[in-house]
Amino acid sequence: MRIVKDLTQMKAGEIGRVADIQGGWGLLRKTDALGIKVGTEIVKVSSQLMRGPIIIRVGNTQVAIGFGMARRIFVASREG
Amino acid sequence: MRKVLLIGNPNVGKSVVFSRLTGVNVISSNYPGTTVEYSKGYVRAGNERLEVIDVPGTYSLEPNSKAEQIALEILKDSIARQNGIVVNIVDATNLERNLNLTLQLLKKEIPVVVDLNFWDEAKHLGISIDVAELEKILNVPVVPTCAVSGEGIKELVHRLPEAKVTNYHYREGERWHEIGKIISRVQKVSHRHHTFLERLADASIRPLTGIPIAMGVIYINFKLIRIIGEGLIGYVFEPIFEELWAPVMINISSILGSGGFIHDILIGRIFQGKIDFGQSFGILTTGLFVPFASVLPYVFAFYLVLSFLEDFGYLPRLGVLADKMMHQVGLHGLAIIPMMLGLGCNVPGALATRIMETERERFISATLMAIAVPCMAQIAMIVGLVGKYGARALMLVFGTLFLVWLTIGIIMNRLLKGESPEIFVEIPPYRIPYFGALAKKLWMRVKAFLKEAIPFVLLGVFIVNILYSLKIIDFLGKLTGPVIKSLLGLPSGAVAALLVGFLRKDVAVGMLVPLGLSLKQLVIASVVLAMYFPCAATFAVLLRELGLRDMVKSGAIMIFSAILVGALLNFVL
Numbered sequence: 202m203r204i205v206k207d208l209t210q211m212k213a214g215e216i217g218r219v220a221d222i223q224g225g226w227g228l229l230r231k232t233d234a235l236g237i238k239v240g241t242e243i244v245k246v247s248s249q250l251m252r253g254p255i256i257i258r259v260g261n262t263q264v265a266i267g268f269g270m271a272r273r274i275f276v277a278s279r280e281g
Numbered sequence: 282m283r284k285v286l287l288i289g290n291p292n293v294g295k296s297v298v299f300s301r302l303t304g305v306n307v308i309s310s311n312y313p314g315t316t317v318e319y320s321k322g323y324v325r326a327g328n329e330r331l332e333v334i335d336v337p338g339t340y341s342l343e344p345n346s347k348a349e350q351i352a353l354e355i356l357k358d359s360i361a362r363q364n365g366i367v368v369n370i371v372d373a374t375n376l377e378r379n380l381n382l383t384l385q386l387l388k389k390e391i392p393v394v395v396d397l398n399f400w401d402e403a404k405h406l407g408i409s410i411d412v413a414e415l416e417k418i419l420n421v422p423v424v425p426t427c428a429v430s431g432e433g434i435k436e437l438v439h440r441l442p443e444a445k446v447t448n449y450h451y452r453e454g455e456r457w458h459e460i461g462k463i464i465s466r467v468q469k470v471s472h473r474h475h476t477f478l479e480r481l482a483d484a485s486i487r488p489l490t491g492i493p494i495a496m497g498v499i500y501i502n503f504k505l506i507r508i509i510g511e512g513l514i515g516y517v518f519e520p521i522f523e524e525l526w527a528p529v530m531i532n533i534s535s536i537l538g539s540g541g542f543i544h545d546i547l548i549g550r551i552f553q554g555k556i557d558f559g560q561s562f563g564i565l566t567t568g569l570f571v572p573f574a575s576v577l578p579y580v581f582a583f584y585l586v587l588s589f590l591e592d593f594g595y596l597p598r599l600g601v602l603a604d605k606m607m608h609q610v611g612l613h614g615l616a617i618i619p620m621m622l623g624l625g626c627n628v629p630g631a632l633a634t635r636i637m638e639t640e641r642e643r644f645i646s647a648t649l650m651a652i653a654v655p656c657m658a659q660i661a662m663i664v665g666l667v668g669k670y671g672a673r674a675l676m677l678v679f680g681t682l683f684l685v686w687l688t689i690g691i692i693m694n695r696l697l698k699g700e701s702p703e704i705f706v707e708i709p710p711y712r713i714p715y716f717g718a719l720a721k722k723l724w725m726r727v728k729a730f731l732k733e734a735i736p737f738v739l740l741g742v743f744i745v746n747i748l749y750s751l752k753i754i755d756f757l758g759k760l761t762g763p764v765i766k767s768l769l770g771l772p773s774g775a776v777a778a779l780l781v782g783f784l785r786k787d788v789a790v791g792m793l794v795p796l797g798l799s800l801k802q803l804v805i806a807s808v809v810l811a812m813y814f815p816c817a818a819t820f821a822v823l824l825r826e827l828g829l830r831d832m833v834k835s836g837a838i839m840i841f842s843a844i845l846v847g848a849l850l851n852f853v854l
Contacts, residue, residue: 230345231345231705234343234345235705235707236457238457246486247488247491250488251605253601253605254604254703256708260375261374261406261408261710262375262707263482263708264706264708265600265601265604265707265708267604267613267703267705270703
């Protein structure tokens with residue numbers, strides 16, 4: 202089963218494909234620059250305590266994303 | 282002369298390629314945004330001499346930060362003049378993401394060569410790229426290189442003249458789709474196991490393991506800096522000055538007749554027939570002792586440690602861990618980079634604020650750094666002066682500065698209009714630093730310190746002597762005495778240190794030595810000297826980076842908070 206959730210809801214090690222990015226032009230431009238767009242496969246690496254940044258792996262790169270932005274990036278998780 | 286622009290994503294090794302091409306050394310590190318200014322050099326390709334420009338890294342041709350904006354302006358200018366070639370440096374381990382910029386560049390009316398850097402690392406990661414096929418698709422030369430070892434650089438130079446404006450086309454809006462097609466044709470990835478470095482990398486950004494690792498790293502590095510710094514002072518530099526230089530000075534002193542104007546400027550005061558390098562205050566005595574024997578050892582130790590952390594790739598991870606705290610002061614985690622560089626010297630620290638996206642963040646980070654991050658030269662002098670009273674005395678100085686940093690940051694974050702964006706940054710993989718590159722970087726930084734420090738220190742000592750002999754210090758001391766005495770609890774002689782502090786902070790701290798201050802006075806003087814205004818070199822850079830209006834604002838915050846904190850300390854301690 203596939204469930205859509207945002208990056209902050211994923212567990213460390215979970216894999217998924219980006220399903221939607223609900224952000225303004227600024228967020229879209231930033232995610233696009235690092236190759237994060239609808240359909241990209243990502244792996245969640247970790248999240249920092251107290252709503253700190255979320256770290257994901259995209260291709261061979263790790264990206265740190267602030268909590269607020271991470272909540273607007275939705276992923277279809279493989280595990281559900 | 283035609284220009285070669287090195288353009289690529291942040292942290293793909295542009296500066297290393299630049300050094301290899303031109304022989305000009307520039308600082309390179311393992312985090313995005315090391316290059317915030319552009320550097321120039323020259324290379325000969327065939328019988329043509331070309332100017333090479335190391336451009337700050339950018340992910341796309343739509344800028345997200347000031348450094349990226351600089352990159353774009355250089356490109357636009359070159360297209361307008363029609364005299365440029367772009368060498369698009371691509372991280373072969375991240376081909377898909379990097380092609381995003383490549384495809385944007387290929388739409389511009391400028392000849393392009395693609396350099397696939399980190400070729401060896403891609404091989405280790407099990408990534409194989411069909412170079413000939415990629416070259417066929419993009420219709421521009423593609424050259425694999427490994428810049429740190431120099432492999433492929435000759436070939437790159439050799440093929441520079443083949444750079445051309447491509448006839449390859451794709452529809453705008455289909456860029457990622459197009460990239461996907463290219464990747465499926467040229468790249469194969471074979472499965473492999475995680476390496477030790479990758480597991481360490483993951484462990485250092487998981488909170489449960491990352492925070493203890495960060496504390497360990499910071500502790501070990503402080504220890505290392507102290508051991509190396511103190512070791513060099515105690516076993517190398519002080520003996521050199523005491524055993525070899527002091528007798529020479531005594532000789533010169535007697536040749537000059539043990540007194541008089543020139544004697545006092547060159548040698549300074551003699552104490553019972555001996556030179557006191559801390560107090561004599563001649564250009565050849567204290568003027569040389571301060572930069573070489575007091576400060577240089579710590580500067581060397583600090584840059585050794587910092588350069589290793591930079592090249593290993595640790596700093597962005599520390600930034601992620603510190604992100605929450607940085608948000609309290611209106612910044613995000615990446616702002617620890619200007620702060621860390623500022624600990625070495627505030628000048629590169631001020632330049633590094635360019636990696637921040639908004640003016641608000643640049644103002645906050647530059648102001649906080651200038652107020653509460655003392656440079657290594659100043660730290661070394663404070664350690665020498667206050668350290669005699671033990672670690673608790675030092676904690677008092679640096680703990681106060683940290684509280685000041687936090688408090689002023691929180692206040693600025695509340696009062697300044699606007700919001701600061703969240704962190705959004707690429708975390709580079711850990712890389713084992715290349716010894717040659719590390720040594721070169723350390724040498725460049727030490728050289729930059731000596732070049733910057735020595736003329737200013739000598740000038741500072743010279744001015745001090747002139748001011749004293751013209752009785753200007755006495756006059757200013759009487760003028761400002763009431764404020765300095767009643768508010769800060771310092772003797773009126775401290776005004777001389779505050780005056781010289783505008784020029785150079787290490788000399789200023791050194792001037793406290795002969796005043797015979799109590800511990801309380803030393804703490805107050807050290808804190809106030811750190812806070813009240815940046816040194817001349819930092820001021821010049823800040824003025825350029827912030828503009829006059831914001832510099833005036835920033836300067837007002839510095840002076841006001843320095844007096845306030847000084848008075849508070851005087852009251853509390």
